Amino acid sequence: MSIPKVAVVGGSIAGLTAANVLRDAGCEVDVFERSDTLLSGFGTGIVVQPELVRYLLERTSTTLDDISVPSHAMRYFDAASGRSAGQVEARWRFTAYNAIYQKLLDAFGTERYHLGKELVGLTPGTDSSSAAFADGTEVTADLIVCADGGGSVARSQLLARKPDYAGYVTWRGMVDQRDVSAETWDFFQDAFTYGLLPDGHIIAYPISQVSSEGEVTGDTRLNFQWYWNVEAGAALDQLMTANDGSRRPVSVHFPALRASSLEEFRGRATSQLAPVFRDLITGAPQPFVTIVADADVPQMAFDRLALIGDAAFTPRPHAAAGAAKAAADAWALAESLIEASGDVQEALVAWEPERLAVGQAYLAKVRAMAAALQHGGEFPPGATEFRFGLPKPA
Numbered sequence: 001m002s003i004p005k006v007a008v009v010g011g012s013i014a015g016l017t018a019a020n021v022l023r024d025a026g027c028e029v030d031v032f033e034r035s036d037t038l039l040s041g042f043g044t045g046i047v048v049q050p051e052l053v054r055y056l057l058e059r060t061s062t063t064l065d066d067i068s069v070p071s072h073a074m075r076y077f078d079a080a081s082g083r084s085a086g087q088v089e090a091r092w093r094f095t096a097y098n099a100i101y102q103k104l105l106d107a108f109g110t111e112r113y114h115l116g117k118e119l120v121g122l123t124p125g126t127d128s129s130s131a132a133f134a135d136g137t138e139v140t141a142d143l144i145v146c147a148d149g150g151g152s153v154a155r156s157q158l159l160a161r162k163p164d165y166a167g168y169v170t171w172r173g174m175v176d177q178r179d180v181s182a183e184t185w186d187f188f189q190d191a192f193t194y195g196l197l198p199d200g201h202i203i204a205y206p207i208s209q210v211s212s213e214g215e216v217t218g219d220t221r222l223n224f225q226w227y228w229n230v231e232a233g234a235a236l237d238q239l240m241t242a243n244d245g246s247r248r249p250v251s252v253h254f255p256a257l258r259a260s261s262l263e264e265f266r267g268r269a270t271s272q273l274a275p276v277f278r279d280l281i282t283g284a285p286q287p288f289v290t291i292v293a294d295a296d297v298p299q300m301a302f303d304r305l306a307l308i309g310d311a312a313f314t315p316r317p318h319a320a321a322g323a324a325k326a327a328a329d330a331w332a333l334a335e336s337l338i339e340a341s342g343d344v345q346e347a348l349v350a351w352e353p354e355r356l357a358v359g360q361a362y363l364a365k366v367r368a369m370a371a372a373l374q375h376g377g378e379f380p381p382g383a384t385e386f387r388f389g390l391p392k393p394a
């Protein structure tokens with residue numbers, strides 16, 4: 001097999017998984033990440049799916065216990081009254097973004113992980129493709145893997161598509177044991193908990209705590225999201241405007257949140273939610289708000305360029321497998337390249353149809369979940385069509 005030179009743009013879950021599996025497949029791989037610093041600071045929760053942890057379990061000495069906490073149930077409550085709406089047995093494990101990121105980065109190393117490289121332009125080609133970065137540098141490779149996330153510059157340039165606002169936002173936060181009452185802390189252990197409302201929902205689950213060096217400490221914290229329907233226009237603009245007056249496109253993080261947004265967030269929790277949900281939400285010292293949006297794509301392969309992960313299909317988060325889809329895109333790409341003995345174009349042609357099918361089926365699934373969860377539809381405990389994970393394409 002020839003040794004393709006591969007440039008991966010974006011160094012998160014999709015990019016790092018791709019970098020590892022393609023390097024293991026014999027490619028010469030460099031990663032180009034926009035951020036100036038490593039991404040270990042993001043500690044929000046992720047439900048473990050097999051595809052997400054496949055690299056760590058198969059190719060490193062990491063075990064599930066090293067990076068995740070187990071649970072035994074999915075529990076459903078009316079978040080306003082606190083009444084139980086059902087419970088089913090479910091053995092999900094929960095991890096934190098930075099636990100996965102750090103392990104994938106440890107496996108790849110930092111020598112060929114280039115920070116401060118913001119993609120600004122792509123030149124696709126049949127012999128090679130090249131990528132230009134904001135710092136004026138450029139890289140040419142046999143294959144460029146675009147893993148630059150939901151706001152993908154690559155997707156915009158190749159397909160002129162951006163994610164569409166889904167009509168709601170998610171408030172997210174994490175609490176440590178000291179932030180909430182003992183009753184609230186105990187209530188949310190050992191389960192994935194839904195708090196259902198007529199026009200929104202809350203999810204909460206325990207996750208591993210990770211140190212600033214990316215090491216799992218052995219302690220846990222609670223991670224939650226509270227989804228609010230917010231009309232596009234003035235109401236959304238107001239919520240997404242930071243205290244420096246700038247309208248943020250995706251998220252407003254804690255120190256930048258306006259006092260009026262925080263007041264509304266805590267005020268609604270106090271007036272609308274049952275005590276355990278109220279205590280959880282108001283206990284978060286640094287909540288933040290993120291727009292929910294999704295993107296659909298008709299194409300993922302372009303001669304010697306591939307779109308993977310959220311840079312291709314950006315799914316809403318409800319089936320907890322966006323990161324798993326990102327990792328699975330990367331595995332399939334490496335497997336196709338091996339199958340094609342390093343012939344990049346042949347590999348991409350073989351790789352694309354199934355990945356498009358998975359992306360489309362997953363998007364349909366999370367949109368159906370959103371219709372039930374955000375607009376008062378039926379969300380029966382344990383419904384198989386709403387089970388977390390990637391669908392198998394027909």
Ligand SMILES: Cc1cc2nc3c(=O)[nH]c(=O)nc-3n(C[C@H](O)[C@H](O)[C@H](O)COP(=O)(O)OP(=O)(O)OC[C@H]3O[C@@H](n4cnc5c(N)ncnc54)[C@H](O)[C@@H]3O)c2cc1C
Pocket residue numbers: 009010011012013014015032033034035039045046047049052117118119120147148149150151152153170172225290308309310311317320321322323324325326
């Ligand atoms: C609220 C929420 C909850 C979620 N919960 C789950 C869950 O429980 N389980 C799950 O599997 N998934 C979950 N997801 C989805 C998951 O976070 C994404 O699907 C996953 O992170 C996609 O990985 P990615 O590497 O494709 O993109 P990202 O993680 O978005 O990474 C993109 C990377 O590209 C970099 N980048 C961006 N632009 C450029 C540029 N121009 N040049 C160079 N680099 C660039 C970014 O800095 C970043 O490092 C959730 C998502 C949200 C919003």
